[in-house]
Amino acid sequence: MxxxxxxxxxxxYGKGETAVKALDDISFSVRKGEFIAIxxxxxxxxxxxxxxxxxxxxxxxxxxxxxxxxxxKLNETQxxxxxxxxxxxxxxxxxxxxxLTVEENxxxxxxxxxxxxxxxxxxxxxxxxxxxxxxxxxxxxxxGGQQQRVSIGRALMNNPAIMLADEPTGNLDxxxxxxxxxxxxxxxxxxxQTLIVITHDERIALQADRIISIEDGRIAKDEVIRP
Ligand code: ADP
Ligand code: ADP
Numbered sequence: 054m055x056x057x058x059x060x061x062x063x064x065x066y067g068k069g070e071t072a073v074k075a076l077d078d079i080s081f082s083v084r085k086g087e088f089i090a091i092x093x094x095x096x097x098x099x100x101x102x103x104x105x106x107x108x109x110x111x112x113x114x115x116x117x118x119x120x121x122x123x124x125x126k127l128n129e130t131q132x133x134x135x136x137x138x139x140x141x142x143x144x145x146x147x148x149x150x151x152x153l154t155v156e157e158n159x160x161x162x163x164x165x166x167x168x169x170x171x172x173x174x175x176x177x178x179x180x181x182x183x184x185x186x187x188x189x190x191x192x193x194x195x196x197g198g199q200q201q202r203v204s205i206g207r208a209l210m211n212n213p214a215i216m217l218a219d220e221p222t223g224n225l226d227x228x229x230x231x232x233x234x235x236x237x238x239x240x241x242x243x244x245x246q247t248l249i250v251i252t253h254d255e256r257i258a259l260q261a262d263r264i265i266s267i268e269d270g271r272i273a274k275d276e277v278i279r280p
Pocket of ligand 1: 066067073074075093094095096097098099100101102
């Protein structure tokens with residue numbers, strides 16, 4: 054089953070002489086449960102692409118279908134709800150809210166949606182992420198690996214169909230990087246959660262089912278390594 058379809062996606066930042074074409078007519082589809090690594094030089098458009106897939110920022114032209122919904126036909130409110138329910142997003146520098154505890158950071162997406170926290174689901178995620186003893190800590194009291202696990206917890210609270218990760222291990226040593234990728238892969242394999250990871254780490258890219266190389270805002274190579 055196809056979960057994502059990207060059609061003729063382009064993104065231009067700015068206008069006139071300073072305009073930057075970050076994405077130039079990109080099209081591809083993603084199967085449900087696929088693990089894709091996105092690689093390519095700095096500035097080639099990888100983060101922009103991930104944001105377009107996640108409904109974070111609107112493209113200049115082209116379409117993104119998630120589960121057959123044309124997401125950029127949604128209004129801002131609908132798009133925000135779609136994003137919180139369907140998309141998990143994690144970043145290199147975690148993007149946690151510094152004044153909120155670990156528990157508050159993880160449950161924040163539910164509170165924003167006025168959903169009650171499913172305590173069983175919360176406890177299950179916290180246990181898998183091994184954060185039981187850190188729930189009342191603030192982010193700056195945690196190691197990098199722990200902070201990234203909190204951001205994964207936050208991303209997982211709504212059981213998103215798609216997990217998008219922008220250099221999730223870019224700030225971690227190899228031991229912590231391995232732990233983070235193993236966690237993301239576990240959710241990918243066990244729950245069939247579609248996983249798209251931007252990475253500069255070849256060891257991570259080679260664990261994916263498929264590697265898409267981006268150069269100058271275009272797909273330079275799209276290679277299935279595990280059919
Ligand atoms: P990558 O993730 O591959 O490093 P990005 O998607 O971050 O690439 O950036 C692609 C291009 O778009 C770069 O030239 C970058 O400078 C430009 N760019 C990214 N975000 C913005 C923005 N908000 N405003 C203007 N230009 C941007
Ligand atoms: P790692 O090797 O995982 O990066 P660290 O050496 O950064 O771990 O931290 C080791 C332990 O000390 C971790 O369990 C972390 O929670 C705790 N810790 C790190 N920094 C702080 C801090 N500023 N305040 C309280 N606890 C901390």
